[in-house]
Amino acid sequence: MDTATLIPRILSGDSRAYAEVVRTYQHMVYTVCHRVLRNTEDAEEATQDAFLKAYQHLATFGGSAKFSTWLYSIAYRTAISHGRKRKLDSGSLDELTQHPRAEGVDELRQNETAQHLEKALACLSAEDAAILSFYHLEELSVEEIVTITGLGASNVKVKLHRARKKLLDVLNSELGAEAHNLLLEHA
Amino acid sequence: MPELNESDLHKLFHAAGHSVPHVNLADRIMARVSVTPMERPTVVEALISVKGWIAAAVLFTFVIFLLAVYGAQGTGAPHPSSTYLSELFNRFALPAGHWHLWIAGIAVCLLSLSILDRSLERRSEALRR
Numbered sequence: 403m404d405t406a407t408l409i410p411r412i413l414s415g416d417s418r419a420y421a422e423v424v425r426t427y428q429h430m431v432y433t434v435c436h437r438v439l440r441n442t443e444d445a446e447e448a449t450q451d452a453f454l455k456a457y458q459h460l461a462t463f464g465g466s467a468k469f470s471t472w473l474y475s476i477a478y479r480t481a482i483s484h485g486r487k488r489k490l491d492s493g494s495l496d497e498l499t500q501h502p503r504a505e506g507v508d509e510l511r512q513n514e515t516a517q518h519l520e521k522a523l524a525c526l527s528a529e530d531a532a533i534l535s536f537y538h539l540e541e542l543s544v545e546e547i548v549t550i551t552g553l554g555a556s557n558v559k560v561k562l563h564r565a566r567k568k569l570l571d572v573l574n575s576e577l578g579a580e581a582h583n584l585l586l587e588h589a
Numbered sequence: 590m591p592e593l594n595e596s597d598l599h600k601l602f603h604a605a606g607h608s609v610p611h612v613n614l615a616d617r618i619m620a621r622v623s624v625t626p627m628e629r630p631t632v633v634e635a636l637i638s639v640k641g642w643i644a645a646a647v648l649f650t651f652v653i654f655l656l657a658v659y660g661a662q663g664t665g666a667p668h669p670s671s672t673y674l675s676e677l678f679n680r681f682a683l684p685a686g687h688w689h690l691w692i693a694g695i696a697v698c699l700l701s702l703s704i705l706d707r708s709l710e711r712r713s714e715a716l717r718r
Contacts, residue, residue, distance in 0.1 A: 420619070420622060421615065421619050424618050424619060425615050428614055428615050429608070429609065430607065432607070432609075432610040432614065433607040436608040437608070442610075445608070445610070446610055446611065446614055446617075449614060450617060450618050450621060453622065454618070454621055454625055457622050457627060458626075458628045459628060460627060461627065461628065461629050461630055462628075462630055515601065515604045515605045516605035516606060519601055519605040534598075534602075538601075538602035538603075539602040539603065539605075539606075539607070566598060569598065570593055570598070574593055
């Protein structure tokens with residue numbers, strides 16, 4: 403169901419409507435938190451906090467931006483705040499390799515691709531990793547990323563350019579040949 | 590070995606997809622949401638509405654207009670029934686005569702102030718509820 407039709411229901415006290423919003427956006431929000439915090443436990447806690455904040459302040463959502471942008475903004479700031487509190491900016495790579503068990507061949511390959519990409523993203527700052535995910539995975543515009551992060555448009559463009567370059571350097575040079583070939587297959 | 594380029598990144602991010610949380614994350618979120626009250630923004634209403642201010646301004650201008658017009662005309666012979674008031678106003682160098690207009694103006698002012706006072710009291714009571 404469209405989020406625009408769910409919001410009035412949530413505001414009138416229908417918690418099932420919010421459960422639907424949570425189900426729809428949990429992967430997006432969790433990905434943002436995970437890219438920033440690089441730790442499953444902290445990312446899940448930040449995701450919970452982000453959804454809680456969004457629920458508490460839903461009445462202030464004016465509709466001038468997309469709901470997803472508004473929610474991303476809360477998730478990003480919550481994750482950054484969690485990261486600052488726990489000083490987890492340099493997350494451990496061991497955590498990054500934890501993924502749900504894949505069942506099929508395609509899932510296994512997707513899982514491996516995700517692991518390699520996350521290992522490479524771990525070489526970037528949390529902010530850069532999140533910005534790259536916003537741009538390439540969620541396909542958000544620079545203007546939307548500006549709204550979410552609170553950075554200037556030129557700053558976002560520069561960060562995107564540098565982060566892409568650094569990520570490519572890592573993917574092309576630091577990963578093993580096997581991982582590199584797997585990524586090339588997907589690309 | 591061929592190298593990945595910028596256009597490959599987009600496909601790679603999509604191939605990797607979203608990070609996957611534990612299956613019960615949504616339930617845990619909803620468990621916390623169910624015990625959390627939603628914050629409602631405080632609505633601050635003006636005690637006197639725009640229409641109220643306009644009505645008060647029109648009334649005030651009307652009363653001033655009456656006083657200006659009839660007060661100036663009232664410099665002539667005083668009304669026989671208001672000699673005492675004329676003397677009193679003369680003592681304070683105020684325009685004399687046409688006391689019925691003065692009294693009407695004061696009555697209108699008092700009435701409008703009373704109405705304003707009552708409406709403010711009712712609105713503040715409604716806001717408190």
